[in-house]
Amino acid sequence: MNTVISPRQDPTKTPFLELRDLKIHFPTDDGLVKSVDGLSFSLERGKTLGIVGESGSGKSVSSLGILGIYHRRNATMSGEIWLDGQELVSASQDTVRGLRGKRMAMIFQDPLSAMHPYYTVGAQIIEAYRVHNKVSKKVARKHAIDLLARVGIPQPDKRVDDYPHQFSGGMRQRAMIAMALSCDPELLIADEPTTALDVTVQAQILDLMRDLQREFNSALIIITHDLGVTAELADDVLVMYGGKCIEYGTATEIFENPEHPYTWGLLGSMPRLDQAVTERLLPIKGTPPSLINVPPGCAFHPRCAYAEQTGGLDRTVVPELQLTGTSGHRVRCHLPAHTRQEIWRNEIKPNLEGVA
């Protein structure tokens, strides 16, 4: 299988993070759930990858897989995850545990349920710091207060002793970020970091994450269904559907020359301020596939408006993730490249931009 790396990756160098054909499958009573089915990408430090997709497309499972906290007993995992020259899938659980929180950390979606209700915010940050650093409680506490100050929590020396439920939603997410940053991780994965927040707070959190990423020079993976967030932060974008990557490229390419009908659908269902209010959003028809019964052939074909143009291939053959154009842009689609580009230019793009 050909390696799939970031379009901006220098092919002569080893990327900081690289996934090769990662598969995470769950055998269940109803059948094999292929949550992640052959995912490959690469990411450098200081860069941001946005992973986009609907619920159940495998975005969250792949991130948990990188951290090694998928459910060990009932999941099978194959492929390779390389973090700074170290392979993680074949590594011992204890090795991965030692990296978790230290070199790679995660920011979760809903900080109220993701923080333990019985421990103070400070205690939880201190705990995260002291697992990997042999320091006294006092030193760790000082570190926690510094971190809270860094993520913009007022009066951090007092708030450090508060419980999560005493924080507002935005403050909690800041505290969650402080916790993830406690050991200066080189890889930071944010799973829907702003979904549970007010829109005004969302912008603050995104700003904060961008600043922190620059400061810590970490590789950042943002998992979201919100293309706005992706446009705001990401250097590269990876679109997932039914456990597979269906389009991968630089953010500019994905937003300006998307070639997969599903990506068009995502763009069409995003509300835009520059559009007349009377314009209707263009939802993608149908529902995401069940990961037990992924449609044969192209998983997207039941929902694809252009499926007939493939001459029946859509139902029989799983399309390959192939390079298109010159900028390292990859698409998993049966339509010929020129057809896709034509449809985008002539049908989709004018529609999205309104009748200007």
Next chain:
Amino acid sequence: MVTYIIRRTLGALLILFVVSLATFLIFFGLPRLAGATPETFAARYVGKTADAQTQQMYAEKLGFYDPLYEQYGRWIGAVFTGTEYDYGTGVEQCEAPCFGYSFRTNQPVWEDLLDRLPVTGSLALGASIIWLLTGVAVGVLSALRRGSFFDRAAMTGALAGVSLPPYFTGLMFLYFFSYKMGVTAPGASYTPFADDPAEWAYNLILPWITLALLNAAAYARFTRAGMLDTMGEDFVRTARAKGLTEGVVVTKHGLRAALTPIITIFGMDVGLLLGGAILTESTFSLKGLGYFAIDAIGKQDFPQIMGVTMFAAFFVVVANLIVDLLYAVVDPRVRLS
């Protein structure tokens, strides 16, 4: 927090008041509806063979002609301030808390209760420690190995434990361990802890296990369900993402959260037990409060029945109060709201 404590304490007192009222009405109000007269009440004290004149005299003396609320006031007043009984031949001083005297033994009920408390207390203490530790341990292991052989075996065992009454398991234990193997005490004996701790434990070990088995089974199932819930919580995932070892994740994060409702139930169960473990005490002929209650009911010794009822209610209410306050210590969300 202070208002929380005050509110809970007042609530507890109110419940005790209602229980006392209900207890009193059951023994002195309901019989009237069924046709009992002041004389028949007096007959309980002087015997059914006494002539009508004696019965009337005692009904007068014991205040059975007074309205019910006055009688209740006298009864509950005695509990708080004590009272005097005039026997004609002399005046007997009954110190507070006075629950009156037994019909049969003429012993003050309160002293009897205090005599029995150490037996029941020892039984409850040992059994509760055993069932809490084993129940929680089995429940946690079962939850962590859901679907495994251990889980199935433990849960089947727990079902058996819940289903088997103490008079069955207790007798089985007695038969095998005491009579066949001779390694445990044959029952019917109690040595105070202060006299000889080893003998105390030797005499109580079978009752402890019998009583613990019943609750350990329930606690194992309860803990298992709680752990399955909390181990699926987001904060447990966060704990793993921090790189904590699995042991810390399970105990400090999973079990810590699952334990809160268990502590609640534990407090109430212990409170309930302090009022007497009737089946276990009867099986092993331990002269505790449960045995006392059964005996009093069998002999229709009303002062004793009412005394032991109030005593048991007191422990349940106090245990509930402690649990409520403990909850605030354990769960910071309760503390601050």
